[in-house]
Amino acid sequence: MNNVFVYCEIEEGKVADVSLELLTKGRSLANQLKCRLEAVVAGSKLDGVEKQINPYGADVIHIAEDKSLYPYKTLPHAKIVKEVFQKEKPCIGLFGATSVGRDLAPRIASVLKCGLTADCTALEIGDHTDNKTGKEYKNLLYQIRPAFGGNILATIINPETRPQLATVREGVMKKEEVTGNHNAELKKVDAAGLLSEEDFIVEIIERHIEPRKVNIANSNIIVAGGYGVGSKENFALLFQLADVLGGEVAGSRAAVDSGFVEHARQVGQTGVTVRPKLYIACGISGQIQHRAGMDQSAMIISINDDPGAPINQIADYSVIGDLNEIIPKMIKYYKKNSK
Amino acid sequence: MKKFNIVVLAKQVPDTRNVGKDAMKADGTVNRGALPAIFNPEDLHALEQALRIKDKYPDAIVTIMTMGPARAAEIIREGLYRGADRGYLLTDRKFAGSDTLATSYVLALGIKQLFPVDIVIAGRQAIDGDTAQVGPQVADKLNLPQVTYAEEVLSMEKGKIIVKRRLERGVETVEAPMPVVLTVHSSAPACRSRNARLLMKYKHAKSVSELQEMSEDYIQLQKDRPYLLIEEWGASNISADTENLGLSGSPTKVRKIENVVFKAKESKVLSSDDEDINGLIKELIENHTIG
Numbered sequence: 001m002n003n004v005f006v007y008c009e010i011e012e013g014k015v016a017d018v019s020l021e022l023l024t025k026g027r028s029l030a031n032q033l034k035c036r037l038e039a040v041v042a043g044s045k046l047d048g049v050e051k052q053i054n055p056y057g058a059d060v061i062h063i064a065e066d067k068s069l070y071p072y073k074t075l076p077h078a079k080i081v082k083e084v085f086q087k088e089k090p091c092i093g094l095f096g097a098t099s100v101g102r103d104l105a106p107r108i109a110s111v112l113k114c115g116l117t118a119d120c121t122a123l124e125i126g127d128h129t130d131n132k133t134g135k136e137y138k139n140l141l142y143q144i145r146p147a148f149g150g151n152i153l154a155t156i157i158n159p160e161t162r163p164q165l166a167t168v169r170e171g172v173m174k175k176e177e178v179t180g181n182h183n184a185e186l187k188k189v190d191a192a193g194l195l196s197e198e199d200f201i202v203e204i205i206e207r208h209i210e211p212r213k214v215n216i217a218n219s220n221i222i223v224a225g226g227y228g229v230g231s232k233e234n235f236a237l238l239f240q241l242a243d244v245l246g247g248e249v250a251g252s253r254a255a256v257d258s259g260f261v262e263h264a265r266q267v268g269q270t271g272v273t274v275r276p277k278l279y280i281a282c283g284i285s286g287q288i289q290h291r292a293g294m295d296q297s298a299m300i301i302s303i304n305d306d307p308g309a310p311i312n313q314i315a316d317y318s319v320i321g322d323l324n325e326i327i328p329k330m331i332k333y334y335k336k337n338s339k
Numbered sequence: 340m341k342k343f344n345i346v347v348l349a350k351q352v353p354d355t356r357n358v359g360k361d362a363m364k365a366d367g368t369v370n371r372g373a374l375p376a377i378f379n380p381e382d383l384h385a386l387e388q389a390l391r392i393k394d395k396y397p398d399a400i401v402t403i404m405t406m407g408p409a410r411a412a413e414i415i416r417e418g419l420y421r422g423a424d425r426g427y428l429l430t431d432r433k434f435a436g437s438d439t440l441a442t443s444y445v446l447a448l449g450i451k452q453l454f455p456v457d458i459v460i461a462g463r464q465a466i467d468g469d470t471a472q473v474g475p476q477v478a479d480k481l482n483l484p485q486v487t488y489a490e491e492v493l494s495m496e497k498g499k500i501i502v503k504r505r506l507e508r509g510v511e512t513v514e515a516p517m518p519v520v521l522t523v524h525s526s527a528p529a530c531r532s533r534n535a536r537l538l539m540k541y542k543h544a545k546s547v548s549e550l551q552e553m554s555e556d557y558i559q560l561q562k563d564r565p566y567l568l569i570e571e572w573g574a575s576n577i578s579a580d581t582e583n584l585g586l587s588g589s590p591t592k593v594r595k596i597e598n599v600v601f602k603a604k605e606s607k608v609l610s611s612d613d614e615d616i617n618g619l620i621k622e623l624i625e626n627h628t629i630g
C-alpha cells in the first residue's frame with residue numbers, strides 16, 4: 001500500500017529507456033519515503049521481462065500479459081493500470097512523457113480524479129503548509145517543470161489526491177542499476193479476466209515504427225550545431241569533428257527547422273535532453289529552451305562569433321570566432337595531439 | 340448524406356513562443372499582459388481537420404468550443420472566419436484556476452449539451468502548459484475512445500473513422516467507432532486562412548458579454564441576424580457541480596514559481612588563434628574529456 005509505481009512501456013519486447021530511468025528515480029523516492037517500488041508492465045510475450053527490470057531495483061512487478069496488450073492501445077492499458085492502482089493505492093505513479101505515457105496517464109488521472117503533472121524535469125519529496133488553511137502535508141511529491149515556454153520553473157503538488165501522478169521525458173532522469181542482486185516479487189494481473197470486448201473497439205490497422213537510428217541521449221560527446229552553421233552542407237564539418245572525437249551530432253531547433261539536421265537530433269525542451277561529458281555548441285545562441293536540454297552536461301564549449309551570446313554564460317570555454325575556421329583547427333590539433 | 344456533428348476544442352493562450360525581454364517583470368515573474376493572446380497553434384490544426392471533414396460532407400456542423408475569460412470570444416470569431424459554423428464560450432468566474440482535470444470536466448459537460456456529437460477534435464496540447472491532458476481527459480469523462488497524436492483523418496464510413504497517428508518514430512493507422520475524441524498533432528496540415536466572405540459575414544459576431552458594451556442599435560442589428568451571437572455558458576447552463584470547478588476541482592496546486600536563472604559559470608574565453616585552439620585540445624585530452 002502507498003508505494004511508488006512506475007508504468008513500464010514495452011517497445012519490441014524491451015522495457016523502454018524512459019521507464020528504466022523512472023525506475024531509478026522511483027527507487028530513490030521510495031527509499032526516501034521508506035516504501036516499496038513497484039513496476040506495472042502490460043504487453044504480450046513478457047516472459048523474463050523481470051530480468052530487465054530487476055537491475056533497477058523494483059520490489060514488486062505487476063505483469064499483465066495477453067496477446068491483445070501489444071502494441072499499446074489506450075483502453076485496455078488504461079483498464080489494467082486503473083485496476084492495479086485502485087487495488088494497490090499507490091502514493092506516486094510515474095509514466096514516461098512519450099506518445100504512450102501522455103495518452104495513458106491523463107485517462108488514469110481522470111478516472112481516479114487525481115492530479116497529474118506533465119513533463120517534469122525534477123521530482124523531489126518535501127513538506128507543504130497550505131497558506132490559507134494552515135494545514136500541513138508531509139512528504140508530498142514536488143513535481144517540478146518548466147512552464148511558459150521554459151521561462152519559469154513551477155513546483156506543482158497534489159496535496160489531497162492519491163496517487164500523485166507525473167510524466168517525465170526520456171533522458172531527463174538518469175538510469176542507474178542498483179548494486180547487488182535484486183529479485184522482485186512477481187504478481188500476475190488477470191488481464192483476460194479484466195478486459196472485455198468494449199476495451200478493443202479501437203483497432204490498429206497499420207503500424208510503421210522505425211528503429212532508433214540516432215540516439216544522442218547515450219553519447220558521451222556531442223557536437224551540436226545551430227542556425228549559425230548556416231547550411232546542411234556545412235553540418236558536414238560537425239560530423240567530421242564528431243567522428244574524430246567519437247561523438248554524435250545534435251542540433252538546435254533552429255537548425256532542425258531549417259532542415260540542416262533531422263528532428264531526432266534536436267536538443268532542448270521540445271527535443272532530447274542530454275547530459276554528455278562534453279557538449280560543443282557551434283553557432284548556437286543558447287536560448288533558454290535549448291539550454292534546458294543540455295545544461296547538465298559535464299563540460300560545455302561554445303563556439304560563437306558573438307561574445308554576448310547567452311550560451312557563453314554557461315560554457316566552460318567560449319571560443320569566440322567563426323566556426324568555419326575553428327572546427328577545422330580543432331580537428332587538426334586533435335589529430336596532432338592525440339597521437 | 341450524414342450530418343456529422345463536430346466539436347472543435349480550442350484555447351486562447353499567451354504566445355509563449357515569443358517571450359521577449361519585456362515579457363518578464365523586474366521581479367522575475369511573467370508579465371502576461373505583454374504577451375499577445377493567440378489561438379493555440381495545435382488547435383488550429385484541429386480546426387483544419389474539422390473543416391476538411393466539412394469540405395467532404397458539407398452538411399457537417401463544426402462548432403468551436405472554448406473555455407476562458409470573456410475575451411476568448413476572439414478565437415471563436417477567428418474560427419468563424421475560417422469556416423466554423425458556430426461557437427460556444429464557456430465562461431464563469433467559477434472556472435478560474437482550473438487545472439486540466441477541472442477544465443476537462445467543464446468541456447465535457449459543454450459537449451454533452453450538444454449531443455449527439457460524432458467527433459470531438461482538440462489540439463494535442465496548448466503552448467502555455469504543454470500538458471496534452473485535456474483531450475484524453477475529456478474522452479474519459481464522456482466515456483469515449485480517443486485517438487491522440489492524429490495527423491490525418493483518412494475516412495469516415497459506416498460509423499467508423501480511420502485516422503493516421505504521428506508517433507515519435509513512425510506512424511500508426513487506427514480505426515475507431517464514432518463518437519470519438521481526436522487530438523491533433525502539429526505535423527497535421529496547417530489551418531486554412533480566413534475567408535474574405537466569412538470575415539465580412541462574421542466580423543460583427545459578438546458574445547453576450549461583448550454585446551452589453553454595445554449601443555441599442557447594434558444590439559437590434561444582432562437580433563435580426565441570430566447567427567452573429569456567440570453563446571456563453573456559465574456553470575449553471577451546463578449543470579456543473581461547483582465542487583468540481585476551478586481551484587476546488589483541481590487536484591494540482593502550484594506551490595512555487597521561480598524564474599529560470601542560469602548561474603553564469605566562470606568561462607575561459609578563447610580566440611580562434613591556432614595557439615588557443617591547440618591549448619584547448621591539449622587540456623581536454625589531459626583531463627580525459629576527449630581522447
Ligand SMILES: Cc1cc2nc3c(=O)[nH]c(=O)nc-3n(C[C@H](O)[C@H](O)[C@H](O)COP(=O)(O)OP(=O)(O)OC[C@H]3O[C@@H](n4cnc5c(N)ncnc54)[C@H](O)[C@@H]3O)c2cc1C
Nearest residue numbers: 226227228252253254268269270271283285289305323356
Ligand atoms: C516552446 C518552445 C520550445 C522550444 N524548444 C526548443 C528546443 O527543444 N531546442 C532548441 O534548440 N530550441 C527550442 N526552441 C527555440 C529557441 O527559443 C531558439 O529559437 C533556438 O534554440 C535558436 O536556435 P539557434 O541557437 O541555433 O539559433 P540562433 O538563435 O539564430 O543562434 C545562432 C547563433 O549562431 C551564431 N553564429 C552565426 N554565424 C556564426 C559563425 N559563422 N560562427 C560562429 N557562430 C555563428 C550567432 O552569433 C548566434 O548566436 C523552443 C522555443 C519555444 C518557444
